[in-house]
Amino acid sequence: MKIELIGLENLPLVKKDDDLSSLIVDVAFNQGLKWKDGDIIVIAETIISKAEGNYINLDSIKPGKKANHLAQKTGKSPELMEAILNHSREIVKVGNDFIVTETNHGFICANAGIDESNVEKGWATPLPLHPDKSAKNLRKNIELKIGKQLAVIISDTQGRPFREGAVGVAIGSSGIKTIWNRKGEIDLYGRKLETTQIAVADELAASASLIMGQADEGMPVVVVRGYSSFEILKDPESGAQDLIRPKKYDAFRQ
Amino acid sequence: MKIELIGLENLPLVKKDDDLSSLIVDVAFNQGLKWKDGDIIVIAETIISKAEGNYINLDSIKPGKKANHLAQKTGKSPELMEAILNHSREIVKVGNDFIVTETNHGFICANAGIDESNVEKGWATPLPLHPDKSAKNLRKNIELKIGKQLAVIISDTQGRPFREGAVGVAIGSSGIKTIWNRKGEIDLYGRKLETTQIAVADELAASASLIMGQADEGMPVVVVRGYSSFEILKDPESGAQDLIRPKKYDAFRQ
Numbered sequence: 001m002k003i004e005l006i007g008l009e010n011l012p013l014v015k016k017d018d019d020l021s022s023l024i025v026d027v028a029f030n031q032g033l034k035w036k037d038g039d040i041i042v043i044a045e046t047i048i049s050k051a052e053g054n055y056i057n058l059d060s061i062k063p064g065k066k067a068n069h070l071a072q073k074t075g076k077s078p079e080l081m082e083a084i085l086n087h088s089r090e091i092v093k094v095g096n097d098f099i100v101t102e103t104n105h106g107f108i109c110a111n112a113g114i115d116e117s118n119v120e121k122g123w124a125t126p127l128p129l130h131p132d133k134s135a136k137n138l139r140k141n142i143e144l145k146i147g148k149q150l151a152v153i154i155s156d157t158q159g160r161p162f163r164e165g166a167v168g169v170a171i172g173s174s175g176i177k178t179i180w181n182r183k184g185e186i187d188l189y190g191r192k193l194e195t196t197q198i199a200v201a202d203e204l205a206a207s208a209s210l211i212m213g214q215a216d217e218g219m220p221v222v223v224v225r226g227y228s229s230f231e232i233l234k235d236p237e238s239g240a241q242d243l244i245r246p247k248k249y250d251a252f253r254q
Numbered sequence: 255m256k257i258e259l260i261g262l263e264n265l266p267l268v269k270k271d272d273d274l275s276s277l278i279v280d281v282a283f284n285q286g287l288k289w290k291d292g293d294i295i296v297i298a299e300t301i302i303s304k305a306e307g308n309y310i311n312l313d314s315i316k317p318g319k320k321a322n323h324l325a326q327k328t329g330k331s332p333e334l335m336e337a338i339l340n341h342s343r344e345i346v347k348v349g350n351d352f353i354v355t356e357t358n359h360g361f362i363c364a365n366a367g368i369d370e371s372n373v374e375k376g377w378a379t380p381l382p383l384h385p386d387k388s389a390k391n392l393r394k395n396i397e398l399k400i401g402k403q404l405a406v407i408i409s410d411t412q413g414r415p416f417r418e419g420a421v422g423v424a425i426g427s428s429g430i431k432t433i434w435n436r437k438g439e440i441d442l443y444g445r446k447l448e449t450t451q452i453a454v455a456d457e458l459a460a461s462a463s464l465i466m467g468q469a470d471e472g473m474p475v476v477v478v479r480g481y482s483s484f485e486i487l488k489d490p491e492s493g494a495q496d497l498i499r500p501k502k503y504d505a506f507r508q
Binding site: 001002003004005006007009093095098100107108116117118119120121157160161162163164165166167168169178179180187189191192193197198199200202203204206207209210211213219227229242243244245250251252253 | 255256257258259260261263347349352354361362370371372373374375411414415416417418419420421422423432433434441443445446447451452453454456457458460461463464465467473481483496497498499504505506507
């Protein structure tokens with residue numbers, strides 16, 4: 001059993017209104033990649049935001065009182081803090097040098113996922129506004145062009161409680177169940193499985209992150225090929241929203 | 255750029271005192287796998303515990319008062335709860351149907367990582383007692399047999415706060431830096447990177463988990479091949495202990 005993680009090379013710098021489906025199909029063609037049913041395309045969220053023109057001009061932001069207060073506390077700029085608050089439903093935790101919020105989508109992450117890397121000075125990119133919808137549109141557009149059945153996952157690199165370092169996670173997804181529910185299955189000894197929910201979309205995002213690297217954002221599109229569970233997990237409706245634990249069930253938010 | 259995740263097939267059921275290095279080298283040989291420098295072997299923690307004879311006979315445990323109380327609260331057996339407490343430094347969170355502790359190693363996970371799946375009824379397997387040491391021994395033994403420079407990662411499947419579903423994480427590691435510190439590197443636009451610490455060992459464990467599956471524990475050893483950052487990350491001393499965030503720096507434990 002083998003899975004391949006294939007980085008798409010020489011993707012041009014993405015800008016507003018670029019058709020990502022064409023860009024991806026073109027670079028794959030140039031690289032000699034022959035698409036297969038079940039290929040899973042993992043895309044860094046930044047280039048989705050860029051293609052969608054989803055930029056924040058930090059210089060144009062007028063920070064309010066709350067943003068000024070939190071900026072002072074965390075050492076971040078008041079303009080960035082105002083943008084973070086605008087993209088958040090709730091503040092989850094604030095420390096000397098960080099702020100973790102629940103984004104408007106429901107993700108819990110630092111800075112509401114707003115990224116000042118890989119964009120020009122004075123600007124920042126928030127997470128895509130509707131990442132599951134973006135993933136679905138991109139999947140359908142690419143499927144139309146190549147005639148294969150795919151999944152598309154939009155990934156971000158996020159920290160987590162308890163463990164050092166950030167890892168790739170899925171913030172948008174289409175074409176595959178993001179959670180594999182294995183309840184009722186049994187193990188080698190005929191006993192019921194204990195770990196029954198696997199966040200496959202996050203594992204796919206983490207594996208693609210090994211190739212994407214972080215520094216130069218040079219390889220933001222990775223094809224995962226040979227994931228044989230695709231056949232039983234394919235699903236046109238599941239999205240990364242399914243990965244969000246509702247607050248009332250989250251012991252670490254009570 | 256390409257990474258391959260190769261599952262080792264037909265590994266026999268592992269039992270106490272088995273020499274895992276021989277088993278792994280043999281099944282790889284039978285499969286026609288030619289080892290390369292930089293191959294990263296990811297192994298499910300259960301088979302490390304089995305080979306080390308690290309079993310818990312639940313029937314022989316006499317639960318104390320605290321275990322009985324917590325068992326009632328969580329619906330777990332008092333014997334399992336006593337075992338969980340024995341393998342924990344501290345209780346982090348208890349709910350109606352779960353207990354999250356800090357294990358004796360320092361990992362924060364459910365049930366102190368004690369697993370009743372894939373072992374005979376009445377028995378359970380805790381996490382390996384010294385997983386970084388186990389990883390190092392196994393790496394050195396395999397390296398001696400095949401004459402290549404490797405990394406070995408021992409993986410577990412664990413839940414996390416805020417997100418549904420469990421993912422593969424590293425609980426033991428040898429041969430590679432588990433955290434990639436990219437501080438000081440710059441992005442495409444000459445700005446400093448924001449996400450500077452990447453938990454590569456966790457990303458490697460998550461990617462291998464895609465192959466391992468969970469139900470029948472049929473493929474507990476996966477070779478990750480072609481991770482080109484191996485060359486700059488190789489390190490004989492780094493371990494999964496580096497992935498543990500010290501309590502005093504963990505905003506979600508204060």
